[in-house]
Amino acid sequence: MRMFPAMRVKISGLDPHQQYYIAMDIVPVDNKRYRYVYHSSKWMVAGNADSPVPPRVYIHPDSPASGETWMRQVISFDKLKLTNNELDDQGHIILHSMHKYQPRVHVIRKDCGDDLSPIKPVPTGEGVKAFSFPETVFTTVTAYQNQQITRLKIDRNPFAKGFRDSGRNRMGLEALVESYAFWRPSLRTLTFEDIPGIPKQVFLEILNIQKRRKQRKKDTCLARCQPVTVERTGLRSPKPRGQHRDHEQPETVARK
Numbered sequence: 001m002r003m004f005p006a007m008r009v010k011i012s013g014l015d016p017h018q019q020y021y022i023a024m025d026i027v028p029v030d031n032k033r034y035r036y037v038y039h040s041s042k043w044m045v046a047g048n049a050d051s052p053v054p055p056r057v058y059i060h061p062d063s064p065a066s067g068e069t070w071m072r073q074v075i076s077f078d079k080l081k082l083t084n085n086e087l088d089d090q091g092h093i094i095l096h097s098m099h100k101y102q103p104r105v106h107v108i109r110k111d112c113g114d115d116l117s118p119i120k121p122v123p124t125g126e127g128v129k130a131f132s133f134p135e136t137v138f139t140t141v142t143a144y145q146n147q148q149i150t151r152l153k154i155d156r157n158p159f160a161k162g163f164r165d166s167g168r169n170r171m172g173l174e175a176l177v178e179s180y181a182f183w184r185p186s187l188r189t190l191t192f193e194d195i196p197g198i199p200k201q202v203f204l205e206i207l208n209i210q211k212r213r214k215q216r217k218k219d220t221c222l223a224r225c226q227p228v229t230v231e232r233t234g235l236r237s238p239k240p241r242g243q244h245r246d247h248e249q250p251e252t253v254a255r256k
Helices: 067-071 147-156 172-179 200-225
Strands: 019-028 032-037 042-048 100-109 128-132
Touching: 019 067
Parallel strands: none
Antiparallel strands: 019 100, 032 042, 100 128
16 A cells, blocks of 8 residues: 655755656664554554565656756655565565654665666665655554544545545544445454454444444334224224124034
């Protein structure tokens, strides 16, 4: 999937007539694995890092370009894709979930970029500069731990119009319930542990939404299934069983 939020940089000081590659790699910050503690809203060390993954480099699709071209635009890495599949063959950058990483932007002069490859480490030496920014350190997740980030992504996602459409008069959680298959009623009751990466309060709210839906369906069924009584005038009420008029005898049926 694409990295979100995407990283954007502005570069200055290049030779306007020289050709450059712009690339990015993402390296581990430390050798630790982390977990998110909901009651304190903090990341905590959970153990040692997983084994290293194969090196991957994202080469900006506008590369190579002149220094003048690079300096007059904001360089966006919004097409960079991440995966936790170590067998990936699509050229995505491979990362472990629940680890901390640091993106690095590399400016590589074209004559020094002969060995540049998406599946090899970035070349080093004269003509290659690397830049990193502490504020871009991030922790990889397969599900967002912060609901504000979830809302931000929905608001910025051009394919999530259904979630933002106020004309539908639906709460955000209502839309989430309908969009994910694992929120549909199952053969057993879901528990908080069934769905990693979601705050407990949100999970409980979703269960409440499901309960309200079931109750509405039940009420609708009861309203439709109520017996309809039609009174007709001119008819006598039937006698209770076992009671007959004096001049009437119950019919006897002989059975062999």
